[in-house]
Amino acid sequence: MTDQSPLTRTDLVDIVTPSRRGAAVYKDILVEAAQSPEKWIRHHFIVVFDTDTDHERLKLEHWLAHTREVLPLPRVTVLTATETERRNQNALRQKALEQGSNPYVYFQDDDDFLPLNLDHFLQAAEEEQELAAVYGVTETVNSKHHLIEQFPTLHNNMFEVDAEEASRWFPTYAHPIAALFKRDMVEDIPIYKEGDPSFCTGASVFCLRLTESGKAFKFIPKVIRQVKLHEDNDDGILTEILREEIARDIKDWLSEIRNEDIKGFHLEIAEALEKGWITTFREIAAMVEMKLGY
Numbered sequence: 001m002t003d004q005s006p007l008t009r010t011d012l013v014d015i016v017t018p019s020r021r022g023a024a025v026y027k028d029i030l031v032e033a034a035q036s037p038e039k040w041i042r043h044h045f046i047v048v049f050d051t052d053t054d055h056e057r058l059k060l061e062h063w064l065a066h067t068r069e070v071l072p073l074p075r076v077t078v079l080t081a082t083e084t085e086r087r088n089q090n091a092l093r094q095k096a097l098e099q100g101s102n103p104y105v106y107f108q109d110d111d112d113f114l115p116l117n118l119d120h121f122l123q124a125a126e127e128e129q130e131l132a133a134v135y136g137v138t139e140t141v142n143s144k145h146h147l148i149e150q151f152p153t154l155h156n157n158m159f160e161v162d163a164e165e166a167s168r169w170f171p172t173y174a175h176p177i178a179a180l181f182k183r184d185m186v187e188d189i190p191i192y193k194e195g196d197p198s199f200c201t202g203a204s205v206f207c208l209r210l211t212e213s214g215k216a217f218k219f220i221p222k223v224i225r226q227v228k229l230h231e232d233n234d235d236g237i238l239t240e241i242l243r244e245e246i247a248r249d250i251k252d253w254l255s256e257i258r259n260e261d262i263k264g265f266h267l268e269i270a271e272a273l274e275k276g277w278i279t280t281f282r283e284i285a286a287m288v289e290m291k292l293g294y
Contacts, residue, residue: 136224
């Protein structure tokens with residue numbers, strides 16, 4: 001960061017989490033953080049509950065008041081969604097984001113583990129100040145922490161495909177928010193703006209806005225995001241309803257794309273989804289790789 005005094009820390013992150021599962025699940029994130037206070041206590045955790053009452057917020061605040069006496073917890077801000085924000089993950093992320101001020105932002109879901117290798121991503125972002133975001137690899141693991149899937153795929157600690165270029169062609173090639181973001185970037189590029197629908201593909205439109213902005217970003221071949229596999233988070237076969245919803249998302253964000261070739265490619269994917277020619281995100285990734293000549 002520029003114009004900082006020697007005593008000002010810049011390696012600080014707002015860890016933003018929308019939560020529909022409630023206080024009991026989110027507490028697990030804070031307990032995990034308390035196990036390694038040297039890593040986490042300096043960061044700011046912000047959670048917004050996707051509920052129609054303040055019950056979950058009050059429950060977590062009550063737990064925080066008592067647990068701080070026995071566990072080294074980080075700073076925590078707790079919010080409740082408004083009626084207009086409910087069931088819209090990007091609107092919830094935007095609400096939480098506005099409560100922070102740290103130089104960096106990391107978005108996670110309430111069923112994720114805390115980010116891995118965070119200090120490595122901070123170092124990369126500090127060394128290359130022109131970067132708006134530093135992306136990493138997402139792993140999906142089961143309840144026993146056994147690896148189920150990794151994307152973008154690594155081979156001998158290197159990407160098999162140019163992940164940056166692939167993400168420019170379609171935002172689900174990598175996890176769209178598996179990155180450490182500069183705060184000034186997320187203030188310039190909204191993760192949610194008024195009029196946005198509730199995208200079933202979550203923050204994919206945010207990734208698309210980043211690639212269309214021309215801001216610099218990079219991928220580094222290290223895991224940053226670890227996702228728990230469970231019955232509500234199964235990224236396997238896309239049902240007909242989900243394929244239709246993804247196709248609708250694509251058509252809703254087409255106006256954000258300036259490059260006509262990329263826009264045409266998005267329409268190809270939408271048509272393939274609607275006709276059932278592709279039924280998994282892996283097949284979408286394969287279309288991207290074919291487009292890039294892999």
